[in-house]
Amino acid sequence: MKIISTIALALLSSTIYLPEIAQAGPKPSIQVAQLRVFAPEIDSFTLYPVQRLDPGTELFFVLRGTPYARATLTIPNAVQNLPMREVRPGVYEASYIIRDWDRISENTAVRATLQRGDRISSTRLQQPLVAGYSDRRFQSLYINRFTAQPVQQLNPGTTLNFTLIGTPNATATFSIEGVAYNIPMREVSNGVYRGGYTIRRQDYFPRSAGTVTASLQSGNQVIRSRLDRDLFAGYDDGFNTAELPLEIITPQENARVSGRVEVQGRSAPNATVNVNVQATSSLAGLFGFQRNILERTIRSDEQGNFSFAFNPAISIPGTRYEVNLSATRGDQTSEQTLVLFQN
Structure with a gap:
């Protein structure tokens, strides 16, 4: 009997103290790595102003910012969260045809949003919908294009040449992240700014490549734009073989055209x-209709210049022309797209 009582007491003790032993033991520590997602950046949000806001008029919008995100636009009293298509990295486009029941005025505040993951950035259109309309709430600043003439190697003494096309009579600068900042650009013609930077021996271009941005300022208003491709791709022991250059000089993007282009x-x-x-x-x-009106192959001259022309097949006001260019030399390729509209 004594043996049985001893066993029972031991089991009872185990029943009482085992939970306390479990609670006293250290709890496992689990650390979860979290990926930090930054809000997408919006560089510019523009449209080509129309002559009037009648039913049937097409509004065409362009948003530039962080690539591979989700872009939408909202026109109050007309459409909400209209998707914008990414036509090339970081460039989003959308068009909207005004309907009979839409209530759109010259100062309607159109907004665009850019979303990546759960992070959202938003901006308001800073220009009037109608050409020639004046309103102090709108800024007239815009940047149509910011380009660079690529070079074959990034050696000390090499000059990088940049061109910005945007609002005339403003102040333009460009910056090369980690190298040089706020370098002035000179307005060589109406709305065309050019600037250069000569590489110094002490400059260091990392493998990840710095971001090149341009700024356009008028009064207290400032807008920015980034180059549409990596200027420094292919870094190799201090030398850099640039992409095949391809630049459209005229006409400007979103320009209105008539007759032979x-x-x-x-x-x-x-x-x-x-x-x-x-x-x-x-x-x-x-x-509507979609038609292929020109397809041909041309060759640039000894200075790299080229030109071609096309005639609109059907001259309907508002017709959208998408000019797609693809340049090749050896195993190098480069592409550009230009959007124009029929007057």
């Missing part, structure tokens, strides 16, 4: 340039 550009000397022009139009939003 002439396009001038620049690439590497003796490069092959493939040209494709697509026309898209609609009437009052009811029906």
Whole structure:
């Protein structure tokens, strides 16, 4: 009996103290690594102003910012969260045809949003919808294009040349992250600014490549734009073989055209340039057409210049022309797209 009582007491003791032993033991520590997602950046939000806001008029918007995100725009009393298509990295486009029941005025505050993950950035259109409309709430600043003439190698003494096309009579600068900041650009013609930077021996271009940005300022208003491609791709022991250059000089993006359209550009000397022009139009939003109006191959001259022209097949006001260029030389390729509208 004594043995049985001793065993029972031991079991009872275990029953009492085991939970306390479990609670006293250290709890496992689990650390979860969290990926930090930054809010997307919006560089600019623009449109080509129209002559009037009648039903059937097409509004065309361009948003530039962080690539590979989700972009939408909202026009109060008309449409909400209209998707914008990413036509090339960081460039989003959308068009909207005004309907009979829409209530859109010259000072309607159009907004765009750019979302990546759960982070959202938003901006308001800082220009009027109607050409020539004046309102102090809008700023007239815009940047149509910020480009660079690529070089073959980044050696000390090499000059990097940049071109900005935007609002005339403003102050333009550019910055190369980690290298130089706020370098002035000179307005060489109406709305065309150019500037250069000569590489110094002490400059260091990291493998990840710095971001090149341009700023345009008028009064207390400032807008910015980034180069549409990595200027410093292919870094190798202090030398850099740049991408094949391809630049559209005229006409400007989103320009209104009529009659014969002439396009001038620049690439590497003796490069092959493939040209494709697509026309898209609609009437009052009811029906439309899409037509391939030009497809040809040309070659740049000894200075890298090239030009071509096309005639609109059907001259319908508001017709959208998408000019797609692809340059090749050896195993290098480069692409550019230009959007124009029929007057």
